[in-house]
Amino acid sequence: MPILTIESTCDETAAAVMDDQCRVLGECIATQEALHERFGGVVPEVAARAHLERILPVIDTAIRQAGISPGAIEAIAVADRPGLAGSLLVGVIAAKTLAIAWEKPLVAINHLHAHLYACQLASDEVVYPCIGLVVSGGHTSLYHCTSPLDLEYLGGTIDDAAGEAFDKVATMLSLGFPGGPAVAKLAETGNRSAYRFPRSMIHEDHFNFSFSGLKTAVRYAIVGPGQQDFSALKIAESVKADISASFEAAVIDVLVNKSRRAIAKYGCPYLIVGGGVAANKHLREKLLQAAAEDGFRVTIAPINLCTDNAVMGAIAWEKIRRSDFAALDLDITPGLQR
Ligand code: KG4
Ligand code: ZN
Numbered sequence: 001m002p003i004l005t006i007e008s009t010c011d012e013t014a015a016a017v018m019d020d021q022c023r024v025l026g027e028c029i030a031t032q033e034a035l036h037e038r039f040g041g042v043v044p045e046v047a048a049r050a051h052l053e054r055i056l057p058v059i060d061t062a063i064r065q066a067g068i069s070p071g072a073i074e075a076i077a078v079a080d081r082p083g084l085a086g087s088l089l090v091g092v093i094a095a096k097t098l099a100i101a102w103e104k105p106l107v108a109i110n111h112l113h114a115h116l117y118a119c120q121l122a123s124d125e126v127v128y129p130c131i132g133l134v135v136s137g138g139h140t141s142l143y144h145c146t147s148p149l150d151l152e153y154l155g156g157t158i159d160d161a162a163g164e165a166f167d168k169v170a171t172m173l174s175l176g177f178p179g180g181p182a183v184a185k186l187a188e189t190g191n192r193s194a195y196r197f198p199r200s201m202i203h204e205d206h207f208n209f210s211f212s213g214l215k216t217a218v219r220y221a222i223v224g225p226g227q228q229d230f231s232a233l234k235i236a237e238s239v240k241a242d243i244s245a246s247f248e249a250a251v252i253d254v255l256v257n258k259s260r261r262a263i264a265k266y267g268c269p270y271l272i273v274g275g276g277v278a279a280n281k282h283l284r285e286k287l288l289q290a291a292a293e294d295g296f297r298v299t300i301a302p303i304n305l306c307t308d309n310a311v312m313g314a315i316a317w318e319k320i321r322r323s324d325f326a327a328l329d330l331d332i333t334p335g336l337q338r
Helices: 033-039 044-066 085-102 111-121 162-172 179-187 212-222 237-266 281-294 311-321
Strands: 003-007 012-018 024-031 076-081 106-110 130-135 140-147 150-156 270-274 297-300
Touching: 003 044, 003 085, 003 311, 012 044, 012 311, 024 044, 033 044, 044 085, 076 085, 076 111, 076 311, 085 106, 106 111, 106 311, 111 130, 111 140, 111 270, 111 297, 111 311, 130 237, 140 237, 162 179, 162 212, 162 237, 179 237, 179 281, 212 237, 237 270, 237 281, 270 281, 281 297
Parallel strands: 003 076, 076 106, 130 270, 270 297
Antiparallel strands: 003 012, 012 024, 130 140, 140 150
């Protein structure tokens, strides 16, 4: 029997119905990009209220698409960590309510583990044990993964996440929200060495990241120290492109370098990479190049499973196989970093 998975950690409301071979029978995603665009970032209260409006229609659509009745569902899975508190609450209360009403077991999913599991879904081989890199709007973390559910945190960002840095640079260049795809597009026409932006901690022997210095360097390249207002600035398109390309190159250098270092240290045959920033074309190319040079294998989440979705919630099957179910008093864990 298939499972129903629910995702509402940030600003996408998503549900999917999948069988035990992880085949997608039904899927629905309602994105909130248009709601948050004018704020230049996700506004937690706006996100929570939009989830509240959409969660049941999204679940209903996924189930109808699968052409099954609720009785035919094996379990209900929901991402309970990490994420925005108000957003998580909506998904978790919906899942718990359906679990009790339909008399189904409940499964709690770690959203970061699910981002990495998207790589397993795309691979014909078992990709574990491996090094896992999560690069999203909220997280930039490296893990040593011995199975889909056994992950040792090696390090992560001490300030901004990689995606957050993309979004902030996009705001500085008036490129809209979410900024990652816009910066990446503009970067294609820019000179990657026009600006020598910092690659914080790139050579340090640990797995932490820092992107706030890079963000400040970009800011100074645009306005100079002390100036606050970007909105009135008229920046030539070619300058925007050079800044985007040089910024993107700096982020990618750090991500690739730390990942290779983790692979070497832990002797893993595989690198897996998930999260919204993993959709970045240049990052994908550089990771493949590093893998070819160093002799490891890399599986990057397919583009449609990089940003938030409910299909990666297929990791719930791994928990079901371990009889690892959640109780009806399941709470959310918003601030989890690891
Ligand atoms: O995984 P995700 O959907 O949400 C979180 O769990 O945070 O990631 C969203 C992030 C945003 O910051 C967005 O700007 C970034 O992923 N992103 C990209 C690209 N596509 C999305 N960053 C760089 N290049 C891209 N092509
Ligand atoms: Zn995510």
